[in-house]
Amino acid sequence: MGNMDRDAAHADAGDCPVILLRRVLLMCACASLPSGLVCADGGAILDRGEWAGGRFVLWVNPAPPTVGPTEWTLLHAVDPAAMPQRMVLRLDGAGGAWQEEVFVPMDAGSAMHTCITSLPFAGEWRVTLRREGPGWQPHTVVLLVQPAQAPWHAALPWMLLWIPAGILLVLRESLAIRQRRARR
DSSP states (O other), rough: OOHHHHHHHHHHHHHHHHHEEEEEEEHHHHHHOOOOOOOSSSOOOEEEEEEEEEEEEEESSSSSSSSEEEEEEEEEOGGGGOOOSSSEEEEEHHHHGGEEOEEESSSSSOOOEEEEEOOOSEEEEEEEESSHHHHHOOOEEOOOOOOOOOOGGGGHHHHHHHHHHHHHHHHHHHHHHHHHHHOO
């Protein structure tokens, strides 16, 4: 009876590398997804500091900024009584190209504002934050925009490489487990 318990324990332990291998393959498959499809990080902080009577943080998503749709998030902590009517984002690019968007509060009375723009070309852009109303100074920062990322299907051959590699690893582990059991 002692041998049966020992054999059962070894049989269960033999499945452990297969479970570990499955988890590793799943993580590799998830890691091979192009980052352009996954935008859950909130972007990168572009600038922060003191501006217009309060502290602010400006995020841009995607990080690094690329040609195409871009989400801007502004956290501006000021006295609620001093909250402006409108906050504007202005982008100035090469050759006189420019665009403006109005920040929209995420919630009523929230210090968090957001807007979405579309950057038409790569290069250096001047980003200006402006509060509507008299006496408010704009805040400017320089942003370097990268060329657009390749479409996801350009990475398809590399993503599909995990499938045969995973099958070979699972077959190898299965064969090793069978050989260990046969030796006993």
